[in-house]
Amino acid sequence: MGPPNVGHAKGRYGVVDKPGGLLSVQGKGEDGLDNAAARVREAFPRATGPLVVHRLDMDTSGLLVFGLDAEAQRELSVQFQERLVEKRYVALVDGLVGAESGEIDVPMRADLMNRPVQIVDYEFGKPSVTRWRLLAMETDRSRLELEPLTGRTHQLRVHMAHAGHAIVGDVLYGARRRTREGAERLCLHAAMLSFREPGREGEVVRFESGVPF
Numbered sequence: 001m002g003p004p005n006v007g008h009a010k011g012r013y014g015v016v017d018k019p020g021g022l023l024s025v026q027g028k029g030e031d032g033l034d035n036a037a038a039r040v041r042e043a044f045p046r047a048t049g050p051l052v053v054h055r056l057d058m059d060t061s062g063l064l065v066f067g068l069d070a071e072a073q074r075e076l077s078v079q080f081q082e083r084l085v086e087k088r089y090v091a092l093v094d095g096l097v098g099a100e101s102g103e104i105d106v107p108m109r110a111d112l113m114n115r116p117v118q119i120v121d122y123e124f125g126k127p128s129v130t131r132w133r134l135l136a137m138e139t140d141r142s143r144l145e146l147e148p149l150t151g152r153t154h155q156l157r158v159h160m161a162h163a164g165h166a167i168v169g170d171v172l173y174g175a176r177r178r179t180r181e182g183a184e185r186l187c188l189h190a191a192m193l194s195f196r197e198p199g200r201e202g203e204v205v206r207f208e209s210g211v212p213f
Contacts, residue, residue, distance in 0.1 A: 012072040012198045013065055014040050014050065017209045020061040020185050025052055040066050053077050057154065059169075062089070062190025063209050072198035079195050080151065086194040089146040089156060090135070090211045092187035093165040094174070097142045101133045104159040108152050117172055118154045120162050128152040130159045141168060145191075156188060187213045 016036050018024065023035035040050040050066035051073035067073025079085050107125025111117040119125075129149040136143040142165065146156050154173070160166055161173035168174075169184035194206040 011047075012069060013067055013076065014044060014047075015193065015207050016040060016064045016066065018056055018061060018064050018190075020059050020212075023058050024055040024064060027058075036064055037066065040068075044068055049073060054080055054151070056190055057157075057186070057188075059186035060089075060188045060190065061209075061212060063193040063207055064190070065193060065195065067198070075198040075202075076195065083149065084196070086192070086206075087148060087190065088192035089148070090189050090191045091144050091146055091156065091160065092138070092168045092213060093142050093144055093160050094168060095140065095142065095165045096137055097132075097134055097144070097165060099134070101131070104130045104132065104163055106159065106162055108155065108158055110153070116153070118152065118158050120158065126150075126152060128155050128159070130156060157186075185213065189213070 016039070018036045025037045026033065026035050037050050037052065041047070044050070047068035048070065049068040049072070051068075051070060053065050053067055053073055053076040056062060056064055065076060067076050106120050106128065107122055108118050108128045109121045109125040111119045127150060131147040131149065133145045134142060135145055146160075148155050157167055157170055157173050161170065166174040168187040170186055189211045190209065191211055192206065192208050194204060196202045196204050
C-alpha cells in the first residue's frame with residue numbers, strides 16, 4: 001500500500017499521518033503485517049528502528065511518532081511518561097454538548113472478561129483525565145477538540161461515552177453499536193502533536209494533520 005506519509009525525520013525520528021483502519025504495530029495474522037511501523041521501516045531502511053513510542057487505536061487516524069534509533073525512542077518515551085508531549089485530537093460526537101469546554105476525570109481499567117474493552121471503575125481504576133473544547137455544533141452532533149492529560153487505552157472513547165456523547169462510529173462504546181461492516185468510520189483524529197526533538201539541544205516541534213471527517 002506504499003510508504004507512510006512521513007511528516008518529518010532528522011535521522012532520529014519519523015512522524016506518520018496514519019490512516020484509520022491501519023494498525024500502529026504488527027498484529028496477528030497476515031493482515032497484521034501491514035502497519036504503520038512496517039511502513040516506516042520501509043521508508044527508512046538504514047534506521048535501527050522504528051521503535052514504538054506510543055500507539056493509536058487501529059480505527060483512529062492521525063499523527064504518530066516513531067524513534068528511529070534506541071536512544072531517540074527512549075528520549076521520546078520519557079517525554080510521554082512525564083506528560084511533556086502535547087496532543088490534541090478532534091472528534092465528532094453524538095448529541096449537542098451543553099458547554100463551551102470542560103474536563104472529564106474518571107478512573108478506568110480493562111474489562112478483564114471482555115478485552116480489549118475498558119470500563120470506568122471508581123474503586124480499582126487508574127486516574128484518567130481529558131480536557132475538551134467545543135469547536136462546532138453540527139445538527140445533532142458536536143465537533144470537539146480533546147486533550148488527553150493521561151494516556152489510558154481507549155481513554156477518549158470511554159470518557160466521551162461515559163459523558164453521554166459517544167464518538168461517532170465507535171462500535172465498542174457507542175450508544176448505537178453496529179457491526180464494524182455497517183459502521184461509519186471512527187470519527188477520532190490525532191490532529192496535533194508537539195514534543196522536543198531527541199538530542200541535548202533538541203527544539204520543540206509541532207506537527208498538524210488535517211481532519212478527514
